Amino acid sequence: MGLVTSTWTEPSNTATALLLLGRGTDPASERGVDCPGDLPAPSDPGLVERARAAKAALGTRVFVLGHHYQRDEVIQFADVTGDSFKLAKEAAARPDAEFIVFCGVHFMAESADILTSPAQRVVLPDLAAGCSMADMAVLGQVETAWEQFEDLGIADQIVPVTYMNSSADIKGFVGRNKGVVCTSSNAKRALDWAFEQGSKVFFLPDQHLGRNTAVLEMGLTLDDCVLYDPHKPNGGLTAEQLRDAKMILWRGHCSVHGRFTIESVREVRERVPGVNVLVHPECRHEVVRAADQVGSTEYIIKALEAAPAGSAWAVGTELNLVRRMALAHPDKQIMFLDRAVCYCSTMNRIDLPHLVWALEELVAGRVPNQITVDGDTAHHARVALDQMLALP
Ligand code: 13P
Ligand code: SF4
Numbered sequence: 001m002g003l004v005t006s007t008w009t010e011p012s013n014t015a016t017a018l019l020l021l022g023r024g025t026d027p028a029s030e031r032g033v034d035c036p037g038d039l040p041a042p043s044d045p046g047l048v049e050r051a052r053a054a055k056a057a058l059g060t061r062v063f064v065l066g067h068h069y070q071r072d073e074v075i076q077f078a079d080v081t082g083d084s085f086k087l088a089k090e091a092a093a094r095p096d097a098e099f100i101v102f103c104g105v106h107f108m109a110e111s112a113d114i115l116t117s118p119a120q121r122v123v124l125p126d127l128a129a130g131c132s133m134a135d136m137a138v139l140g141q142v143e144t145a146w147e148q149f150e151d152l153g154i155a156d157q158i159v160p161v162t163y164m165n166s167s168a169d170i171k172g173f174v175g176r177n178k179g180v181v182c183t184s185s186n187a188k189r190a191l192d193w194a195f196e197q198g199s200k201v202f203f204l205p206d207q208h209l210g211r212n213t214a215v216l217e218m219g220l221t222l223d224d225c226v227l228y229d230p231h232k233p234n235g236g237l238t239a240e241q242l243r244d245a246k247m248i249l250w251r252g253h254c255s256v257h258g259r260f261t262i263e264s265v266r267e268v269r270e271r272v273p274g275v276n277v278l279v280h281p282e283c284r285h286e287v288v289r290a291a292d293q294v295g296s297t298e299y300i301i302k303a304l305e306a307a308p309a310g311s312a313w314a315v316g317t318e319l320n321l322v323r324r325m326a327l328a329h330p331d332k333q334i335m336f337l338d339r340a341v342c343y344c345s346t347m348n349r350i351d352l353p354h355l356v357w358a359l360e361e362l363v364a365g366r367v368p369n370q371i372t373v374d375g376d377t378a379h380h381a382r383v384a385l386d387q388m389l390a391l392p
Helices: 047-061 084-092 106-115 139-151 168-176 187-197 207-217 239-244 262-271 285-290 297-306 319-328 352-363 375-389
Strands: 062-067 080-082 099-103 121-123 158-163 180-182 200-204 225-228 247-250 276-279 312-316 333-336
Touching (some): 062 084, 080 084, 084 375, 106 121, 106 168, 106 375, 139 200, 187 207, 200 207, 207 285, 276 297, 297 312
Parallel strands (some): 062 080, 099 121, 158 180, 158 200, 200 247, 276 312
């Protein structure tokens, strides 16, 4: 039989095309954006040395931030590691660094650009490091929902709250409408504040963080919460449902934390008697309810550090972090909550070749992949971010 040859072509950029991560452009998404760099080969044995040399050459001109979900090969070059709350504060606290290299995802780099001075430049080593949750709330959809609330005469009772994991556009919308940004570390404090300003909260874009905080920490019931689906007319809700609701939750979720199920919890409890189940509040409500503890990334790290030797922990968060904690604490049994393990694919876009390329470009006097937020959006987003940083 003759060999059939065919030429593979990139999918075209249509609304339905399945873009390969890092190839092509998708204006409606943070993902699938070309990284224009002349990247070193991943197999280059000199990468660690090159990253070290470039960082040393830049000295205090550069400050490297690393989110806890980053790969080990990248985290080793971070000047500070943290969750999104800590990294936002760290970016704001470095006025002398000319370049902030953000090893995290796009919305985090945008927040860093908003919180730093105009002279400072924020670099995301790979532009394809977006966040699928942030992509689930697009400004036009959110404005349509708000117009619906205005038509119903309820908008003036509603305080918008957006999770840090949202685009600068959404943070700008929230700032314009007298709301606040929150992270998984301060969601309760943000909701306490919001319910002092109004009688309803419009929570974007993570339904799970919103529901878990409202029901498990604020004493609201599941019936107080409604789910606004931007893909359905009027969000799929009646006027009465919207008038009665205390929490209007946007239908967004994290594809990584959304993987954990109640079966994962049951299975690990059977397999490992006495295990402590510790999950992130981006997990589904029933998973958080079935867990022993829930908390942000920083909370999870502290809980594992404080745990007694010999204790067993099944952790429901991103795999890089769980792996690192397991390696750092061999005296404790630390495992991933689900047997089918999964990284956050976009966080993992930042690898050593991208970091080396970004640092070497800076050494050469070029600023690669600079993340900038336009002035008007930045102004309003900053109002909502400052409100978060001022929470009691
Ligand atoms: P935190 O960093 O706020 O814990 O959020 C987790 C996350 O999913 C970041 O993308
Ligand atoms: Fe987004 Fe979830 Fe990945 Fe965080 S872990 S960047 S929320 S997809």
